[in-house]
Amino acid sequence: MYRSHVLVCGGTGCTSSGSQAIIDALESEIKKNGLETEVQVVKTGCFGLCALGPIMIVYPEGTFYSMVKEDDIAEIVSEHLLKGRIVSRLVYDETVVEDGIKSLNETDFYKKQHRIALRNCGVINPEAIDEYIGCDGYEALGKVVTTMTPDEVIETILDSGLRGRGGGGFPTGLKWKLAKGNDADQKYVCCNADEGDPGAFMDRSILEGDPHVVLEAMAIAGYAIGATQGYIYIRAEYPIAVDRLNVAIKQAREYGLLGKNIFGTDFCFDIELRLGAGAFVCGEETALMTSIEGHRGEPRPRPPFPAVKGLFGKPTILNNVETYANIPRIILLGADWFKSMGTEKSKGTKVFALGGKIKNTGLVEIPMGTTLREVVEEIGGGIPNGKKFKAAQTGGPSGGCIPAEHIDIPIDYDNLISIGSMMGSGGLIVMDEDTCMVDIAKFFLEFTVDESCGKCTPCRIGTKRLLEMLDKITKGQATLEDIDKMEELCYYIKDNSLCGLGQTAPNPVLSTLKFFRDEYVAHVVDKKCPAGVCKDLLSYSIIKDKCFGCGMCAKACPAGAITKTDYVAPGKKLPAYEIDASKCVKCGACVGTCKFKAIVKE
């Protein structure tokens, strides 16, 4: 029995900031102090506060150490674990209050969160099935196969109002019901873990932190629709998640929770992994199934929908990782419990990956209907360096932006669509006043052009032409007519593309055009980039009367574009410098070196 548990985050974020070295150091220090029978080190999944990694929590006190370094470990072990004195200089400063340390759940970052899909992430060791069982794991599967009929399971999911968390928001129960209704000798349950949106990483974190929840939910789905085989399609760029899934599948088979005659019933179900090569289009359901079959990952027209004719031509359901993570709790606590959270048409919670210009980068799970303002200002801790909020991008390359005037919008599926964005898989990128919206649209278009599979013409050629138009705008070579043409092309691509990738690819352009048309016009008419991002529209110059002639800027210039002139400004001793615009690469290195603010960017 251990009196103290030290939880160290082993998610991808903290692993890359060195958490494995910390675990090793902890284990050796604990041994040195003879505490190995008293203190247990647990490598968990993501805690969510990735900005402050590597993260460590010591229980039973619940002390939250952030940005821990290897050198700090000896002190933590000898002071805290041995003597019980909390090393306050390493404690997350939000938790420090006058009379000691408050609970992590009381901090701004966690206070407004409600964790269902992430409930075990950062709490259990993902490689120990017993810990998952200790947190009510596999109880829902046991309940389903021994006491419920498949129709009752589907009815519960339908009644809960759960909608697909991968982006589309299709009612999960309905999907299952359709697949159940189609008779076939074989059906399949698939899990979409091909998370490809730039900036989204909640599926990875669930798989890394709580892999068994996905296995359990897939088995429940298999029971509900009458399938015996499941596939998890996961990108090979998620090596930690792949490892943990393999461990989890092995453990579940050993316990008889996957395989033949689960819980002594007639129900048999097994799961295999399929690794994807990281093509964005493989997140689209028909392309994903084509890829599982061993073909090149390209979409095909629907109908027939997968519930009728899916994987290997058999009825198939495909759900996203986060959707599955909600299932066992709904079975155990009931549809009414789930329905009590959220808005009228969007129930439960949603996980968002917070990124961009925000203090608390990381993973948050909030009830549907929480406003964007609460997410950005309270949970996210606001925008660094006192800058102003300009917009947030949701839904990645398929979504759109939410401008400052809509910051009080309650986040749910329908509200986001009504303002031209979408929930998407839950990436939420915050932008401040230094972000150029044309440049953002161009960034996402570059992504979709790269990722277009090329099967249909509107997407293959249309997105390429769209990108060229955007490029023209950022270079100041476009006319107002080009903006109108671009808008027309957007609608053409949306209406005619084969799959979701092409149908949503113009969204970032359309939504920035809708809310920030004046910025596009400024690029075209005034040949200026208001945010000062588009290099071709920028020029740097030195105000000679302010220049003291110190020459620091000339030293910093990588292009040798700054030279001395003959002009000595009144009251100055040395000749002023000037920038040769034809040589300037617009890197901005000179601006930071000038103590006299003599260099201006226009």
Added chain:
Amino acid sequence: MKTLEELKAIRDKMKNQVGIRSEEENTTRVVVGMATCGIAAGARPVLTAFSDLVQEKGLGNVAVTQTGCIGLCMYEPIVEVMEPGKDKVTYVKMDAEKAAEVVEQHLIGGKVVTKYTIQK
């Protein structure tokens, strides 16, 4: 595993172990003085005895933690029991056997073991 009972057995066993990681408001705290004086007087076996027994008995609402020097070094090992809404109880000159008695009578039975408390 073929039955729900087997699953339940694992769950109950693990619940006591992972339960330490929950942060409930209504917990009783058992605090063992673990400064140099406490360790020298034998506080570590007391601490492990408390934490083992609390988990063995499945006392989900009790957290066992350490603290530094309380200032009464001659009475070490010192253990404080803090129940929500009640006065703090201080046990002195503890050892592992006395700890077992405190767990049994105080934490489970709700009766303070006055013979080990600090004498006025």
